[in-house]
Amino acid sequence: MQKYHVTATINGDEVDFLCEPTQSLLDVLRDELHLTGTKEGCATGDCGACSVTLDGTLVCSCLVLGAEVGGKSIETIEGMAEGDDLHPLQQKFIDHIALQCGICTPGLLVASKKLLERNPDPSEEEIRYWLAGNLCRCTGYQKIVEAVVDAAAEMRNS
């Protein structure tokens, strides 16, 4: 199969890669660029574990083709912390035990970060509905909601 050469920006760095037309952005991130923080849970857009932002929009990377992201800017979980400093959401997830096995956590963090950028003071209901596209099987969601509420408060006060 023919391969395409694509140049994009990932977490602020210019990156280029080769991909087959059937490869999704998720496949490219994990298999070509070895950025394995973004996870595959279903490859059909139903679980959110592969969430990234594409030109600032929250998307499932399993439903974006690698070949179509030329010139675009992608943010993944690997870009969330700044060196040693965790993003408040990352810290609050730890503090509130909003993760157990952790496989859904990168997707949830990327999705939560986008929520707080658009809505710095979401209600519990707004959080639950925004995160409905991110499945978690371990926590029952409660501590995740608590962590997002707490992170939002901290970010509003700083």
Add this chain to the structure above:
Amino acid sequence: MNDLRFEFADSLESAARLIAAEPGEVRVLAGGTDVLVQLHADMIEPDLIVDIKRIPELRAVSEGDDGWRVGAAVSGLELMDNAKFCAAWPGVMDGVRLIGSVQIRGRASIGGNVCNASPAADSVPPMIAAGAIATVFGPDGPREVAVQDIGIGPGKTSLKKGEIVVSFFLPKRPARSGDAYQRFTPRTEMDIAVVGVGVNLTLHDTGVCSTARVAVGAVAERALLVDEAADALIGSSIDEAALEQLVSAVRSACRPIDDKRGTKEFRIKVAGVLAERVARIAYRRAQEAGGAG
């Protein structure tokens, strides 16, 4: 699929050229939330994928004197962030807001929703109820087709090879108009509609319904425009008797199947329940709407 190729089209003409030049199977790519699922499940094996998101007409949203024009590849999120459009067509947006998840809505488009032709697609009943007209571009040039005539069966459209939907036109409504859409799903989010109903109506100054359109999804091989249901509302003040007739007309029009998402009897029953609930909301919105839609 050994030779699958991917191309960007940056104009309608180049899209048409690319598609016409391909002897094999072509898939047009907008948000990709249906195409990629089908590609990875080996449900489709195209020889060419054409990305149409760079074509300006497909991405534009504009309000004119005679109505709104929405590009076929505009994402759900872009529409949700367009406050004026949301105020003008709350029922269409009820449907758009229910497509998938936040992640899906970041990419999915009404054009994709219509052309994928799932009978359960959430934007389709309210778009039919809105009287939306699609502009289609193909080898024979542009033409117009009502949204209810695009989907003809599960996964099948009336479009000819090489035709793509460019945009949708929603004609301006008189004052005191309102639309609404609801669907039934087992979970609160993420599910495909088991049944969905869209109602669009306009009231006289007296409060009596002057025009109405009622469309029902997931109860037939395609979404249905149910004239008898509209007739039940027209000339009434959306009172109990009219609603009873509406419910009965909607139920009679249903010809659903039993499948993994719902049984025939459940779909028919709930179609009626939703029709009544949606008509009430559309009525309330029409009463509250001062300006034109």
Add this chain to the structure above:
Amino acid sequence: MAAGPSPYSTSFAYEDKKLKVVGTKPLERPDAVDKVTGRARYAADYNLPDQLVGKVLRSPHAHARILSIDTSAADALPGVKAIVTWEDFPDMPVEHAASGELMINYRDTTRNMMAREKVLYDGHPVAAVAAVSESVAKRGLKLIKVEYEVLPHVIDVEAAMRSDAPLLHEDQFTKGIDPKPEKPSNIATRLESKLGDVDAGFEEADVVIEREFRTKPVHQGYIEPQASIANYTDGGQTEVWTSTQGHFVFRAQIAKLLQMDISKVVVTAAELGGGFGGKNNVYLEPLAVALSRKSRRPVKMVMTRDEVFRATGPTSGTHTKVKIGATKDGRITAAQAELNYQSGAFAGSSLPLATITVFTRYDIENVLVTGHDVTCNRPKVAAYRAPGAPMIAFGVESVIDELAERLKIDPLSFRLKNAAKEGTQTHFGPRLGPVGYVETLERAQAHPHMLEKLGPNQGRGIATGFWFTLGKETSATLNVGEDGSVSVIVGTVDVTGGGRSALAMVIAEELGISVDKVRVKSGDTSALGFNFMTAGSRGTAAGSMAVVKASRDAIERLCEIAARKWEVEPDQVVWEDGHARPASANVGDFEPLSISDLARQAGLFGGTIAGHAEIDAAMGGPGFGTHIVDVEVDRQTGAVKVLRYTLIQDAGKAVYPSFVEGQFQGGAVQGIGMALNEEYIYSEKGTLENPGFLDYRVPVASDVPFINTEIVEVPNPAHPYGIRGIGEVPIIPPIAALSNAIYHATGVRLRDHPLSPPKVLKAIDESEHAGIED
């Protein structure tokens, strides 16, 4: 399932003492930072240089004979480097072994991982290919030609039990029937367990209620699909990285299935992305090793979500009958149940475990439990968090609710009147030790949830659950570094992410040091003695026994070193508050020595300080839970909204209480999903219609409310800290609790799972037409 302890098992008596670390919140959690930054490495995150991609060809039929497999066209495809079919694997005789909470039979395990004579379910592997890329591997699969003779299939458990049902195994004769039947059957085993005389007991009763229930199979739904990477080497060891709950057990199975020496196989358990019992079985591992052996390159295999649903191990679908009798003052006099459980393509469901739980919350003199393990054309059952228990609890807790109402006693009081306590004789053998069931019921009665007012179409349901805790082989090795920090390798896989922390806290408590000086990690199989799966809620309960023993072993060494330094006898040194001290003033006036003091000087006085333990932990203390749920039902659509949920459970001793809460909440939400919307849907052809998260409907964040939790602590007398396993009980009561709540909201009782809107609506409509409930 053995009911008595092994004479070689280890148990420690409970020590009632004030604790400093156990029961608090640790300052850090070793796995968490890597998980929130995306650095944690799950099985699919591993890559080896020069690796190939492996993919599996799966049967499209529910039941068929394999007539031929022709791989020649696939072999010839450039980029395909190896193909395996049943011919690459030796046949296995009947041989049983424990694999988590269920048993396996190697004869069946080899056939499940790669079909031999027949395919027995949609998704059953028939071949596997290793190629240079995923797209080439997929093309290779398409070129393999398999000829099938399609056979009639049967999936539903009742249909499979009929004597004229299509037969899966011609050599399967029902065990547990005497004399042995002449005709083979899909009923693999019949079980019976009894106490007293149920007929006499029912005679004594004033009210007897008898009901039938049906449940569909559900899947564990872990978000991480199975993934394995195998690197076969001739001279050295074959390495396997995989998603597993038990790398030692997997090593043993891989070695046996491929006829390799155990010592030549090293299995590393990657960080686990959820298991819940579903990763207690090998699926890809032997295939990956075989492909690596044939191609002489590493082979990586990752399941798609579709494959996970079709071909791993969903639970049993069931048909059960429950009959309970009670006197008019509310005393249960007799209880009887029949459990018919699907085992899937091969025998061996959770039936034996389920029978243990049936009535064990209640003190009943006359009990009869019978059950059938039934093969049918769907994947082999694997464990799922309290395997077998939720389905029968659905029946029993619903009938208890009906009885309570008939007798005009509230559901909590009725249970209290009949509650199991210390000394209660179970129907399967042992008497219960001290248990916390009564405490959970009393806390429920006093809980503010019970005071919340209910509006129209709203109802409240109560249900309770019981599960035991496995012990079994557990190892730990502890090393004190020169700086006094402690590193520990344990053999139990940390399946929740919190296990490491809990064990570190126990070690810190034992040694009297700060928990941030303790690092716990899970070793690969070359590092330790055999460890059983993390299953049966044993992760912290049994793991902690091993680390307690290893810690006490290390403390002996520390005291020896202090003794040498002070030139006294070792028994004149005690360990207190993280320091070696003279046992009394008579021994001498020595300054206490800390771990780091001793570690620094260890070389002068005898060498490294370490402790280890290899134990067969005795079966742990049972756990009980009481759940309260309020629902609102939309009578026009059958939609059920969960308004509030409260869960009260006995943890014995919660080592890391906030983590325990998280497990309570997670298990309850899995139970809510199981109750309301999750089910396997099969087509008429026996193929799975909903192998994806779109139509296999697990709860999303907006589907569930806050789950209130309360931890009760009635110490387990056979554990030094009183710890009981806690992971499984939470998933048991929700189906019955929700069904009872729906009844109290609408007046209709549902006995057919899941409690989905079409069923609820149909029941409401039928009751409105009938006018009365039966």
